[in-house]
Amino acid sequence: MSEQPTAATAGGDTAGAIVAATDLRRRYGEGEAAVDALDGVTTAFERGGFAAIMGPSGSGKSTLMHLLAGLDRPTGGSVRLDGVELAGLDDGKLTQLRRDKLGFVFQFFNLLPVLTAEENIVLPLSIAGRKPDREWLEQLISIVGLGDRRDHRPAELSGGQQQRVAVARALVARPAVVFADEPTGNLDSRSSEEVLELLRRSVDEFGQTVVMVTHEAHAAAYADRLVVLRDGRVAHDGAAGDEGDVLELMKAVG
Amino acid sequence: MTAVALKGLAARKLRALSTILAVLLGVALVAGTYILTDTINRSFDDIFTTALEGTDVVVTPREVVSQEGSEPPPFSEALLARVERVPGVEKAEGGIFSLVRITDAKGEPLGQGFAPQFAVSAASAPFEALTYVEGRAPRTASEAALDESNAEQAGIAIGDRVGVVGEGPLKLFRVVGLNRLGDTSTGGSSTVTLTLPEAQRIAGKAGELDQIAIAAADGVSPDELERRVAAVLPPTVQAETGQQNAERLTDEIASDLGFLRTALLVFAGIALVVGGFQIFNTFSITVAQRVREFGLLRTLGASRGQVLRVVLLEALLIGLLGAALGLLAGFGFAAGINALFEASGIDLPNTGLVFETRTLIVSLALGIGVTLVAAVTPALRATRVSPMAALLAAALPERRRSGRVLLAVATLLGLGGLAMLLAGLFGGGSAGQAAGLMGAGSAAILFAASLLSPRLVRPLAAVAGWPLERLRGLTGRLARENAMRKPGRTAVTSAALMIGLALVVFVTVFAAGLNKSIASAIDTIFQNDITVQSTDGFSPIPSTIARDVAGVEGVGDVGSIRFSFAKVGDAAGQQRVAGVDPTTIGGVFDFEFVEGSDATLRELTPSAALVDDGYAESNGIAVGDTVALLTPTGERPRFEVIGTIDDQTDFLGSFVIDQAAMASDFGEERDTYVLVGVAPGADAAAVEQRVKRLVDDRYPSAEALDQEELKRSQEQQINGLLNLIYALLALAVVVSIFGIVNTLALSIHERTRELGMLRAVGMTRRQVRRMIRYEAVITALIGALLGTALGVLFAALISRPLADEGFELAYPVGTLLVILALAALAGVVAAIGPARRASRLDVLEALSYE
Ligand SMILES: Nc1ncnc2c1ncn2[C@@H]1O[C@H](COP(=O)(O)OP(=O)(O)OP(=O)(O)O)[C@@H](O)[C@H]1O
Numbered sequence A: 001m002s003e004q005p006t007a008a009t010a011g012g013d014t015a016g017a018i019v020a021a022t023d024l025r026r027r028y029g030e031g032e033a034a035v036d037a038l039d040g041v042t043t044a045f046e047r048g049g050f051a052a053i054m055g056p057s058g059s060g061k062s063t064l065m066h067l068l069a070g071l072d073r074p075t076g077g078s079v080r081l082d083g084v085e086l087a088g089l090d091d092g093k094l095t096q097l098r099r100d101k102l103g104f105v106f107q108f109f110n111l112l113p114v115l116t117a118e119e120n121i122v123l124p125l126s127i128a129g130r131k132p133d134r135e136w137l138e139q140l141i142s143i144v145g146l147g148d149r150r151d152h153r154p155a156e157l158s159g160g161q162q163q164r165v166a167v168a169r170a171l172v173a174r175p176a177v178v179f180a181d182e183p184t185g186n187l188d189s190r191s192s193e194e195v196l197e198l199l200r201r202s203v204d205e206f207g208q209t210v211v212m213v214t215h216e217a218h219a220a221a222y223a224d225r226l227v228v229l230r231d232g233r234v235a236h237d238g239a240a241g242d243e244g245d246v247l248e249l250m251k252a253v254g
Numbered sequence B: 001m002t003a004v005a006l007k008g009l010a011a012r013k014l015r016a017l018s019t020i021l022a023v024l025l026g027v028a029l030v031a032g033t034y035i036l037t038d039t040i041n042r043s044f045d046d047i048f049t050t051a052l053e054g055t056d057v058v059v060t061p062r063e064v065v066s067q068e069g070s071e072p073p074p075f076s077e078a079l080l081a082r083v084e085r086v087p088g089v090e091k092a093e094g095g096i097f098s099l100v101r102i103t104d105a106k107g108e109p110l111g112q113g114f115a116p117q118f119a120v121s122a123a124s125a126p127f128e129a130l131t132y133v134e135g136r137a138p139r140t141a142s143e144a145a146l147d148e149s150n151a152e153q154a155g156i157a158i159g160d161r162v163g164v165v166g167e168g169p170l171k172l173f174r175v176v177g178l179n180r181l182g183d184t185s186t187g188g189s190s191t192v193t194l195t196l197p198e199a200q201r202i203a204g205k206a207g208e209l210d211q212i213a214i215a216a217a218d219g220v221s222p223d224e225l226e227r228r229v230a231a232v233l234p235p236t237v238q239a240e241t242g243q244q245n246a247e248r249l250t251d252e253i254a255s256d257l258g259f260l261r262t263a264l265l266v267f268a269g270i271a272l273v274v275g276g277f278q279i280f281n282t283f284s285i286t287v288a289q290r291v292r293e294f295g296l297l298r299t300l301g302a303s304r305g306q307v308l309r310v311v312l313l314e315a316l317l318i319g320l321l322g323a324a325l326g327l328l329a330g331f332g333f334a335a336g337i338n339a340l341f342e343a344s345g346i347d348l349p350n351t352g353l354v355f356e357t358r359t360l361i362v363s364l365a366l367g368i369g370v371t372l373v374a375a376v377t378p379a380l381r382a383t384r385v386s387p388m389a390a391l392l393a394a395a396l397p398e399r400r401r402s403g404r405v406l407l408a409v410a411t412l413l414g415l416g417g418l419a420m421l422l423a424g425l426f427g428g429g430s431a432g433q434a435a436g437l438m439g440a441g442s443a444a445i446l447f448a449a450s451l452l453s454p455r456l457v458r459p460l461a462a463v464a465g466w467p468l469e470r471l472r473g474l475t476g477r478l479a480r481e482n483a484m485r486k487p488g489r490t491a492v493t494s495a496a497l498m499i500g501l502a503l504v505v506f507v508t509v510f511a512a513g514l515n516k517s518i519a520s521a522i523d524t525i526f527q528n529d530i531t532v533q534s535t536d537g538f539s540p541i542p543s544t545i546a547r548d549v550a551g552v553e554g555v556g557d558v559g560s561i562r563f564s565f566a567k568v569g570d571a572a573g574q575q576r577v578a579g580v581d582p583t584t585i586g587g588v589f590d591f592e593f594v595e596g597s598d599a600t601l602r603e604l605t606p607s608a609a610l611v612d613d614g615y616a617e618s619n620g621i622a623v624g625d626t627v628a629l630l631t632p633t634g635e636r637p638r639f640e641v642i643g644t645i646d647d648q649t650d651f652l653g654s655f656v657i658d659q660a661a662m663a664s665d666f667g668e669e670r671d672t673y674v675l676v677g678v679a680p681g682a683d684a685a686a687v688e689q690r691v692k693r694l695v696d697d698r699y700p701s702a703e704a705l706d707q708e709e710l711k712r713s714q715e716q717q718i719n720g721l722l723n724l725i726y727a728l729l730a731l732a733v734v735v736s737i738f739g740i741v742n743t744l745a746l747s748i749h750e751r752t753r754e755l756g757m758l759r760a761v762g763m764t765r766r767q768v769r770r771m772i773r774y775e776a777v778i779t780a781l782i783g784a785l786l787g788t789a790l791g792v793l794f795a796a797l798i799s800r801p802l803a804d805e806g807f808e809l810a811y812p813v814g815t816l817l818v819i820l821a822l823a824a825l826a827g828v829v830a831a832i833g834p835a836r837r838a839s840r841l842d843v844l845e846a847l848s849y850e
């Protein structure tokens, strides 16, 4: 990996990373109307880190996350996830990879309304036909603070509770990486804090890797590292700092 | 607004298509039924008109008592001379027209068996309606002419030999001519033409005639002549003008066909009701999915009426398309059945398919009517969408009728239905009234069950889904949960299948009971070893068979049973009367006396009768009473009741009399069953072989069966009918499968984002397909379980009053399990399309789908 020439970004060094993108490109449409949602992104996320991705609307945050998670295919460049090159995988292999190595938290509609909170949490394991590790599951449920709500259905839970269930679901299979796309975008500040606190704890206590897309400086401050995108390119990559640092940085970049 | 409706349809092509199919199939059966029966009626009209072209007045026996499947008795030849003396009669000629069986030179029956075959007497000008294509009319007792199409099919040419079995053993004739009836064919029947005396002999009508054809002298009108001839006739014989006679015969055929028509229309009605369920469901779901669209229309100033019109216009278009295409399919259906008839040797005259205006009107009205009625509730719900809905994406207001009201309505409907069903069963009205009450009662119960079924969806889904969940874990679990998610929707979808399956199960259970009852009746009452009957199982056979069989070595007791009909007093309808020879019947048949004993049989003189116990009870007849019967020959003999019997499975009918009385008073001398016992000590197998050989050689219209074969032959008759009913019910089941496809496709559409999420967290395409397949299977099984329960209930209820006649209910568990398995399979088939579509969803698009 030493032939990696760019010195431009700290994250460009992909050695020892759990997920790495090299010169990643995603173009929508063709000809005149073509949009380069990603225009050559090289970055990497190391094991056990909590990274935030920020950037103005339309800068390519979601696109980058989808490509890293194998939900979409790049038009150029490559993604390596936990030692596996994604480019060569068919739909079945990608599905299996998502199931076994990734966890997801989305902004909306995260849970299956017909299943209870607990069933939603173990969903990735059920899909794989595996039994949950009882001890780990109990620990998770108590961490997310849903002990007395485990048999409730999503409709009976508040938005914050639902999102905490989603976080527990993302963690249950001990995935290589948890991807979260604006997980607090839809929550009030107290619920946001709870969810962010959870993600932080998963990194600190269990060595989980988390990559989170967010709009809020307050949320990004929970992360160790901050990647800022602009027009499909990496505009900044470095330590996240506190909320003030993030706001300042965004002003400088924006 | 019209443009909105049209665009709405176009945007949902697939949905529109399967909704159209729901209407199409039912309408096709309605239109096909009318076209087919109209065509058959027209054909027979042509045949009769042609046959009576040269005849001004015709004399025939009057039908005093209508006899199922039997011709009215002939009248004496002596009448001819009386008619000839009537002033104004130019010429009169006697004729014979009798059911026979035609065979080839080896005695093998020609034709397919169910097409009737007739022996007719050759007539002279101007009465002869047959024109000779080749050769000439028969002139001697050993000559015959054959109808051209029958001869062609059998490969028989002039100079070949044909056999005819009527009232007596097979006789061979030399073919001297080939003929046809005018330009038409004979409507599937085949005829052999014989000389008059030979036709009389073959038909067992020596000295008797079936009709007299009369030509009027110049200057005498047919009407005038008809009046003059009628004046000299006895009351049991009637005179009609040729035209009147042709019209009457056509009307008779039409009323016979009326039953077929009604039966087919009932099945079409079932398919339409099931289609209506599906239309209701589809519109309910689409309206729910278009809340925003309607809200937007309202925001833009559309009135409630306009929204209503958008939805109803869409329904109108679907109904119109469905009805129009159904009409076309109806033509195809009628043409197909026609082709089927031709393939089996019943070629209907090529008058072409008859398309009456009534067919057009009824088909369109039904197709459009059903669609509009089914769509009206969903359409009204669409009008309740407030303009705010567009902005808030609010859900549609829930159904206003509270659960309790619905429950009450369903309970009332169900109880009312049950009451009607019971009234039909035990009320003792006429057969038509009873059938009407029972039909309406069953329909009400089915509707009540449909209304209640949303409450049953949860428990039934739990039952049906349990094995899937056990075996397949998560996919089974999710399938079950998804099926229970909108209980109303699942209920309507499965209720459609329930209706079809309830009827399938009902006829299955009923037929199984019938088979079982007949088998056990044969075991208990048939004391004989071999039974000789017509190859069709019910027609009379020559009476010489009993005599011939009695002469076979090793044969012991031989008894025969013959049947006729009689009217009793002023009572409507006619009663079946059995004729036996009391000196021989006791050895081969067990009468199960209620009052009296086997000794009573010895008192069965020509003026005595045994009466069916149930009939006696409901008509207040007791032993020692005298009953007066009106017979087909117009006689009014009186019989003293000497005993009552328990007539199992209504085999004998209401009365049993002596065969001597049956011959003299009813004019019936042909047997229907000959019961043969093997003499003690004789080798049963060898005797059976000998009897079979005799019957095969000399009486091709009959067959000799041992007890097991007899049971099987009865079973075959019932199963044949059963298969026909299955085929007709299949239509309703197919419509309900389309319903599952539609509901599934719409539900999946609603769950797009959920599917995206499942795929994102690692569900494979295969698992997605499986999940949807199971949902369809569960929906189908809910319908199947409800349908089976109701079908069994109907069979149990309706067979109650038949228990007196020895009806034993049987539960064909194996068949019922097969039906359940087939229903599950139907679910699998219904899921193919929707499952494929769902598994191919693009994950990202699905996730961002609104
Ligand atoms: N399916 C698509 N087809 C065409 N263009 C797309 C598609 N998805 C995204 N884009 C375009 O790609 C660019 C990046 O989109 P992306 O969703 O990654 O932005 P984002 O940073 O996540 O924005 P936001 O903060 O609003 O979520 C945008 O210009 C967007 O319009």
Ligand SMILES: [Mg+2]
Pocket (backbone or CB within 6 Å): A061, A062, A063
């Ligand atoms: Mg985004």
